[in-house]
Amino acid sequence: MGKGITSREEDYSQWYNDLVIKADLAEYAAVRGCMVIKPYGYAIWERMQAVLDKKFKDTGHSNAYFPLFIPKSFFSKEASHVEGFATECAVVTHYRLKNDGHGNIIVDEDAKLEEELIVRPTSETIIWNTYRGWIESYRDLPILVNQWANVVRWEMRTRLFLRTTEFLWQEGHTAHATQEEAIEETEKMLHVYGDFVENYLGVPVIRGRKTENERFAGAIDTYCIEALMQDGKALQAGTSHFLGQNFAKAFDVKFTSREGKLEHVWATSWGVSTRLMGALVMAHSDDQGLVLPPMLAPIQVVVVPIFKTAEEKQAIDTFIDALSTELKSKNISVKYDDRDTQRPGFKFAEWELKGVPLRVAIGARDMQNGTVELARRDTQIKETVEQAGLGDRIERLLNEIQENIFKKALDYRDSHITEVNSYDEFKAVLETKAGFISCHWDGTVETEKLVKEETKATIRCIPLDAKEEAGICIFTGKPSTKRVLFAKAY
Amino acid sequence: MGKGITSREEDYSQWYNDLVIKADLAEYAAVRGCMVIKPYGYAIWERMQAVLDKKFKDTGHSNAYFPLFIPKSFFSKEASHVEGFATECAVVTHYRLKNDGHGNIIVDEDAKLEEELIVRPTSETIIWNTYRGWIESYRDLPILVNQWANVVRWEMRTRLFLRTTEFLWQEGHTAHATQEEAIEETEKMLHVYGDFVENYLGVPVIRGRKTENERFAGAIDTYCIEALMQDGKALQAGTSHFLGQNFAKAFDVKFTSREGKLEHVWATSWGVSTRLMGALVMAHSDDQGLVLPPMLAPIQVVVVPIFKTAEEKQAIDTFIDALSTELKSKNISVKYDDRDTQRPGFKFAEWELKGVPLRVAIGARDMQNGTVELARRDTQIKETVEQAGLGDRIERLLNEIQENIFKKALDYRDSHITEVNSYDEFKAVLETKAGFISCHWDGTVETEKLVKEETKATIRCIPLDAKEEAGICIFTGKPSTKRVLFAKAY
Structure with missing residues (x-):
């Protein structure tokens, strides 16, 4: 990149x-x-x-x-x-x-x-x-x-x-x-x-x-x-x-x-x-840059015009002007990046780096065809869509992006909660996939400190929704009634 | 009070x-x-x-x-x-x-x-x-x-x-x-x-x-x-x-x-x-308390109900509920002070102290007559008005209050800018009405410091709209081309 x-x-x-x-x-x-x-x-x-x-x-x-x-x-x-x-x-x-x-x-x-x-x-x-x-x-x-x-x-x-x-x-x-x-x-x-x-x-x-x-x-x-x-x-x-x-x-x-x-x-x-x-x-975020959820993105939509002549630019300007007005009325923040000091490819990379959820690219041919190119930051998927109904489509897409970002993080998180029942398993998970480790603990400060010293993992929390469950502490073998979540943490 | x-x-x-x-x-x-x-x-x-x-x-x-x-x-x-x-x-x-x-x-x-x-x-x-x-x-x-x-x-x-x-x-x-x-x-x-x-x-x-x-x-x-x-x-x-x-x-x-x-x-x-x-x-503000301009008042309208029975209260509640909804739709902040721990007189004094621009008082008789009592904080004027059209009237009054507060301060300020042409006059004005004193000054730091030492007045500014005007410094008699504004200051 x-x-x-x-x-x-x-x-x-x-x-x-x-x-x-x-x-x-x-x-x-x-x-x-x-x-x-x-x-x-x-x-x-x-x-x-x-x-x-x-x-x-x-x-x-x-x-x-x-x-x-x-x-x-x-x-x-x-x-x-x-x-x-x-x-x-x-x-x-x-x-x-x-x-x-x-x-x-x-x-x-x-x-x-x-x-x-x-x-x-x-x-x-x-x-x-x-x-x-x-x-x-x-x-x-x-x-x-x-x-x-x-x-x-x-x-x-x-x-x-x-x-x-x-x-x-x-x-x-x-x-x-x-x-x-x-x-x-x-x-x-x-x-x-x-x-x-x-x-x-x-x-x-x-x-x-x-x-x-x-x-x-x-x-x-x-x-x-x-x-x-x-x-x-x-x-x-x-x-x-x-x-x-x-x-x-x-x-x-x-x-x-x-x-x-x-x-x-x-x-x-x-x-x-x-x-x-x-x-x-x-x-x-990913290796290309930030991925911002639309609800917090300072710029939700960036528009990059692609043109050779002043006439082409003017036609695009007129279209984008109307689009911006529509988006602003929907409370969607839009930036029209028509700088003449940078090429479109540079702008694409810059807004990708800054995590803008949705990019609209529009050139002379799009204007002839009544289309624009839409690129989602989260999935990196590009598609050419009709200009008609673009405002509504963008609004819908931003909601989809917000949901998708959460869903992806939730899938990752849920696949990184591992139940273990022994200290060996505990250490193995820590070294391989990490994430949250759900296990029994004897409830003492001493045990928590010893585990931390040996593994750097700490008890992140006792979940509010933890079920009552008889078990034994993975470290001391003493009885326990609830699982807690261990993890290495920031 | x-x-x-x-x-x-x-x-x-x-x-x-x-x-x-x-x-x-x-x-x-x-x-x-x-x-x-x-x-x-x-x-x-x-x-x-x-x-x-x-x-x-x-x-x-x-x-x-x-x-x-x-x-x-x-x-x-x-x-x-x-x-x-x-x-x-x-x-x-x-x-x-x-x-x-x-x-x-x-x-x-x-x-x-x-x-x-x-x-x-x-x-x-x-x-x-x-x-x-x-x-x-x-x-x-x-x-x-x-x-x-x-x-x-x-x-x-x-x-x-x-x-x-x-x-x-x-x-x-x-x-x-x-x-x-x-x-x-x-x-x-x-x-x-x-x-x-x-x-x-x-x-x-x-x-x-x-x-x-x-x-x-x-x-x-x-x-x-x-x-x-x-x-x-x-x-x-x-x-x-x-x-x-x-x-x-x-x-x-x-x-x-x-x-x-x-x-x-x-x-x-x-x-x-x-x-x-x-x-x-x-x-x-005045001796009774704050006077807040509506544009910055956290509470723009306070409503105090006056009632003896639960039925009276309920009728007032219903009316005020509708009024509040109307005012909120006009972006006017309203507080309904229906505390039962304090008497109306106490509430009047409290909101007066806190500078709420407009007070609405409403009792059982008002409900019968289709009226309310309105009291302006700025002028202290009370009037009984019809319930019909109250929202619009309040909106209009808040604008009037904002204008009146500015106008009053402007009249005071304008009547407290005094032109003087001698140091004696300067000192006399400072001791009597104070305010801004418009006079000629020779442009030196020394003169400004000496005047400050003797009178505690400083040059507040050289107004942007000061006219060119030949004159002599009130302190040194040296030539000057513009009047400046002196005053004692916070």
Whole structure:
């Protein structure tokens, strides 16, 4: 192809990096581990944001904004929370630079903060400190708030979108009068995420709960959606946490109940991030470039005119003008690529690389015959079709593409869930086809850690729909009542 | 009123603080100088964002995202830029905390950064360092990029929305092949801002250019829009900078021109921030609370039912249901406040405080008479009107309210521009009615600084529409060719 993309076969990890960069989604910034999200990549993220934001509002949530900085003391009020985040956070210690008198700009030691500030890695602490002032009575509950923000986790090994020092996300933080209501919220938001990832990203997910070992630092229970990438590795695509009264206790947030009793408030938090961009790329794309689901593609249809004379061009322009108007009225985004600096073949390759779901090519002969050439990005199938009814056909095709992309990923995923009943089988599957491995586990943190040390596989989740089934742990032989899903993961 | 809001007369500054807090727009966070933007305030900001984002896209811009952190060395590459920002920036020096062995969480000195990172106060440096990789030829230009982001400027004196350590904004950063095109862009975006603030916030602005003294650190020319608050002080509501080749030179960003010559790229940057929330509050609100222009009000119409029996309530519900459907089809947001925990009088006061443009009150007698009571927030006028045609009437009234709010602010502003021809007059006006003072100035930084020292007034701008007029500087008596606008400012 001459696009400079490594094939998946050759090196999946390099293929991913090549693709993210060549398709203009993102690049590494000059700051270690940080990324620049380029306009084409950001346009996809904006589409994700718009859909999610509407879903949050439709389920009663409002947006708000809390500070970037968290006082160090807050951060350590919830014991397991500080354990989870202290080793990977950016610390602000000074508030001024100065000229050292020799022309060098240095940190001004006279401007040292009394208390260091942490750049938020997540906002539970600052938000629950704020909620203390908002909540007195059951009448003030529930609080259903979401925040779109940047967060920083100082990662040693970074990969574009998948793991970066700074990333963008949304974090919902809700406060409830009862445990039941908080658990219901936790589960509701998990399903909002699951439906979003399946219906928009076209990526099937398994909804489940994390084991103690993989739980969010400070949560009683962490729910997650787990997706499978084309290399057989799992990717956690979103989490929803039931926090119990942990943060309410740490920040002394109480309310007077309907019965007049003073009680601690119940909490949830839930988030998805620009990591979803990585899932989107890895789940569907191929060696020719991105494959974007129409629901999130910034450009759903690209039109490339093929002409020799100005007259030919003009006839095509007139036709495409009408088509564009029709497509826009159907809320379909279309780009007419009539640049005269590039040849059609170059344009075909470029839009293929960028994953535009549908390409329309139209030349002088097509104009005579009343036809156009349609090329689907997902199946690579080209066909010559009539100009009559083209708008409706395109609309239908985009729906088909969205379905087909999901179906293909679902088939792959379903054929990569393997039930095993022994540790030998477990290791064999990990080394051959990978994917999710469904097996019995004795329920202990120790066993999970030992398996991880030996195989790098972790328990991705205990699926919500796991059946009760008597069995024995593949590692210790101890009794178990449910299968869990192991996998190597991003 | 019992709302606990200080009157403007008594203490304008306290009135503003009371209003922002009592109307649930924002509050101070536990972190010095930072704010929490509460859901009601954030909903207004989201409306501003939506309108501006569309205007940016309609003028050809795309969004992208650049890192929060800027290496210290970048920051000091443009000499005047570092001068402007070094004394007020948050500095990240470490990337880890640890337990000191006695249960205290401390900064881990083994995790000291080789080069300190600055939390962006503005992003010219990191963006122009990135653009170097994006630009080779004139074909890569223009780059028209905008970013929605948080920024940090370590302010010693802070006020909610007007001046906070962290604030939210958008910053456009464009790159051009020619000086002319960059200047055109700078001016275009100034007018986008001006039109937005006048048509949506309902705040009239004066479009002008800053003097050298008030220019952005690193700009060749700073354009601005200046608004007037009800206390006669000016507020800079947005700026658009022509940066020349300053940042391209500092970051070595060159392109091959159409003629095959290697040249430095021309730049602009432009931004508005959550400061606009402060302008919105201060321009229109009164001692009873917020007055929101319908174009930005999260709730445009509130309906309060007045009833004694369940039957009365049900009849009202049915009527309001139909009205809400009609209003929603007209894209008018309506809230039906049928809480049974509060009395109508309490609700009236609450929505008045929150600035809802139009209130509909409806009781059992109204239902018999086929009427409702309408109350405008801006004029405080109440009238009883027929239920027939109510949807259309409300739509018309909201437009009237939007116009009236602007008109009132314009009348105030226009009556607070005073031409003076002597320094005595200048000082007298400043002490009595304040507002903008139009006068001659000799064009020097020294004079501007002396006037500022003596009176606290600064040159807000040289209006774009200033006429050529021979005159003498009110301070030095030196010749001048144009009047400028002085004012005390936020």
